[in-house]
Amino acid sequence: MGTTTVEPGAAAPGSSGPKTNRIGLTVMDYKGGKTTLCAGCGHNAISERIVESMYEMGVQPEFLIKPSGIGCSSKTPAYFMNRSHSFNAVHGRMPSVATGALLANRRLVCIGVSGDGDTASIGIGQFVHLMRRNLPIIYIIEDNGVYGLTKGQFSATADLGSKLKSGVLNDLPPIDTCALAIQLGATLVGRSFSGDKRQLSAMLKAAIAHKGTVMLDVVSPCVTFNDHEGSTKSYKYVKEHEETLQDVSFVPHFEDIDVEYDPGSTVEVTMHDGSRLHLRKLEEDFDPTNKIRALTRLTEAHEKGEVLTGVFYVNPEAPSFIDMLNVVDQPLATLPDSMTRPGKEVLDAVMEELR
Amino acid sequence: MATTDVVPRESAGGMGHKRIVNDMSIQVATVNGSGSQSSNTVLLRSIFQMGVPVSGKNMFPSNIAGLPTWYTIRANKNGYIGRKKEIDFLVAMNPETAQEDTLSLAPGASVLYDDPLKLDKLRDDLVFYSVPYDKIVAAVCPEAKLRKLVKNMVYVGVVANLLTIEMAEVEKAIRKQFAKKVKAANLNLAAAQAGFDYAKANLQKRGAFYIERMNATAGKIIIDGNSAAALGCMFAGCTVVTWYPITPSSSLVETMIEYMKEYRIGPDGKATFAIVQAEDELAAIGMVIGAGWAGARSMTATAGPGISLMSEFAGLAYYVEVPGVIWDIQRVGPSTGLPTRTSQGDILSTAFLSHGDTKNIMLFPCSVTECFTMAPEAFNLAEQFQTLVFVMSDLDLGMNNWMSDPFEYPTTPINRGKVLGKEDLDRLGGFARYKDVDGDGIGYRTLPGTIHPAAAYFARGSGHNEKAQYSERADDFENNMERLNRKFETARSFVPRPEITKGNNAKIGIIGFGTSHWGITESRDQLREEYAIETDYLRLRAYPFTREVHEFIEQHDRIYLVEQNRDAQMLTLLKLDLKPELTTRLRSIAHITGLPLDARSITDELTSMEGK
DSSP, rough: GGGGGGOOOOOOOOTSSSSEEETSGEEEEGBBOOOOOOTOOOOHHHHHHHHHHHHHHHHHGGGEEEOOOHHHHGGGGGGGGGTSSEOSSTTOOOHHHHHHHHHOOOOOEEEEEHHIIIIIIIIIHHHHHHHTTSSSSSEEEOOOETTTTTTSEEEETTTTTTTTSSSSSOOOOOOOOHHHHHTTTOOOOOOOETOOOHHHHHHHHHHHHHHSSSEEEEEOOTTTTTTTTOSSSHHHHHHHHHESSEEEEEOOOTTTTOOOOTTTEEEEOOOSSOEHHHHHHETTOOOTOHHHHHHHHHHHHHHHHHHHEEEEOOOOSSSSHHHHHTBBBSSGGGGGHHHSOOOHHHHHHHHHOOO | OOOOOOOSSSSOOOTTTTEEEEEEEEOOOOOOOOHHHHHHHHHHHHHHHHOOOEEEEEOOSSSSSSSSSEEEEEEEEOOEEEEEEOSEEEEEEEEHHHHHHTTTSTOOOOOOEGGGGOOOOOOSSEEEEEEHHHHHHHHHHOOGGGHHHHHHHHHHHHHHTTTTTOHHHHHHHHHHHTTTTTHHHHHHHHHHHHHHHHHHHOOOOSSSEEEOOOOSSSTOEEEHHHHHHHHHHTTTTOOOEOOOOOTTHHHHHHHHHHHHHHHOOOSSSSSSSSSEEESSSSHHHHHHHHHHHHTEEEEEEHHHHHHTHHHHHHHHHHHHHEEEEEEEEEEOSSSSOEEEEOOOOOHHHHTTSSSSSSSOOOEOOHHHHHHHHHHHHHHHHHHHHHEEEEEEEEEHHHHHHEEEOOOOOOOOOOOSBBOOOOOOOHHHHHHOOOOSSSSSSSSOOOOOOOSTTOOOEEEEESSOTTTOOOOOOOOHHHHHHHHHHHHHHHTTTSSSSOOEOOOOOOOOEEEETTHHHHHHHHHHHHHHHHHOOEEEEEOEEEEEHHHHHHHHHHHOOOEEEEEESSSOHHHHHHHHOHHHHHHTTTTEEOOSSSSOOOBBHHHHHHHTTTTO
């Protein structure tokens, strides 16, 4: 991961001048361009949380890549972290582009931004296969249940009975991307709300520390096309129906802090890099390391009409896709020719066999 | 039956009066899944080892077991190794097709058949040999369940005897075929020997065809095009391969996996490559593009249906300017078409694959050697021009065995194209991703992971300006598209040049590409020898077309463009490039049977259009 790289010559933390993070960068080094989304769009809040958490975790911006698909959500990589490479690809196919980039350079940190249409409709094929591989990627769905750029059609995460502005009712059940991700093999899965600063920040930082596929479904209301009475993805509806599984907090590995917690009421998860994820239970019998329990709870949430948030499933031990491929430690992209073109003796030997 | 047409021959080689040496086409008709592939390879290798130029073509069904399959071996002293239309020696092992196969032969041909088939009643102008395979195989193979497989090796022995192929060479070929499996080698050798002995004792040679030792294959190798391409890609420094299985391309990547596992493991036991089987062709090309964007030498291999699926991503790569190599092992379309037959049917769709004004570089290998040499060329071009390069092979080249000189170690250095590193950015202070700094239309790029505050740019399939910023401005869009066109024009001078072979003061030019080459080469000799027609020949090796192609057309009165599709796709593509007055010189010889193009078809069509 790029999180431990310190750029030589950067201002040391604690020196006079603007406040810097552990690799000597200011929060301005993590900023993006000015947003062109609607005022009040949940996506903008998510971009802000990404900037904060990347800054606080001290991710080297040049090691981050931000692939995205197509849609309002997928425009947002332009609005955070200008010092990172972005790839605004084709609709629903960001997972394959991200996969290729991570195959080429295993040192990159990847935050893939998608939307509910980009993931659950056109992109469901690539989504499910990405989830199977445990590729080290943070996959974020900025989920508003509606197509914004084409002016307000239902997406496949829209709830049964949810109403469009035009009055049309959704008569198909939603795809629960979190349940799918858990079932298929993602190793850190949760749902949050763009309006919940604290929870989303903690989950994003845990995501950065995790080595494997992170799938975060962030409910992010569309103020223009899906924030009205009758919508189940409006600010009002989410606030009224949100059920939070845990109080999520995160202690990064580089902060020497002893946090006291009660093992009876809090689950502590030690992440790959030594960071700790603390989940103070708000529901007593929920265990985020138990897939079956997580899937059951998600099914219950649908039946009760709850917007369930929190960390549903986490497994920091599973090998990542890159580990399974047993590739060299250096990025494949920049291996010297001497490592990628075998010598003449190899060709001679192969030719001899073919005679 | 489907694989031959009846062609009456004036001088039927028949009935023992004539000796035809090292010039024949042997067809083995079997049921697929019966293990005949090993037998046929042994037969091919035995002839090869006797120094006679040879090729093998497998005409197989899209099926795992139970449907008819034909394997055709052509031995030719003059080195003609393209498909020959007429079959001279039929080995009829498949009861389903035996009658039709026999009825379609030209007079004078030989037929070797399984005794119960009683084919000799069908015609009186052929030479028949019957062999009681079951009796012979029962004697040499005690294990009943193996007999079906071993039976096929019996015909190898019989054919060896009838065509005077030396048994010592058959043994050598069997030992090579079964390599370390000594028991299997011994069993198969016993079967072949039993066939040879039976023929020697019971069959009287009456056919005209003989194999005699010559010295035209010394030092040569036998390999299929997909394996050659796999080797080429390994030596090209390819680091990321993502693919989805599809006939006839799968063996390219599967062979590559074997080679890479053997020769591309670092000293620490770790791989200097990643090969990933994707969920479909969309994901396969998406991964190629992601990897190419991040700096890897990435590739995939596919066939027509995969090419169609890759269309949207191809446009993304063109517009975002990402390198990648796509091998298209062409098969017969439209749609699923004939998945196990060959064609050159993806030319037009690949040239413009994707919506908008997308144009793609294509290379056209004609031989296993070019499958090898064009691999590093394709990767260099892809990175130099920051675009996809499609290598347009086909089933005939990719899946069939071809004789070749051994490949030469690549001497052209690996060219990673215009990539700015940290030091460059320190010096320059920054860069504009899509600015035409050098006047060749090619911008400079950076790779993710380059630690410099100015390294990043925003790759996007949406409209963008020189700095890769989102733009809907008309001038930005137009300038960018014009620059992309300039880049494509630059590519004309860098892609492989055509190969031109001159005749004697020829007014007629032939243009061909890919595997049509083999039929064309032989046809030109037929034209000269049988019709006194001199031709010049230009073999296209790349799109965009180079200057030489235009000059060649200007130099000839009439141009015959030979290709293996219905709609004269290459001719159409060429027309777009030519001055209008030159387009009238083009005439099409198009072939769409799904079988490799043979010389006689070209000769017949060309002479007919010439009014001969």
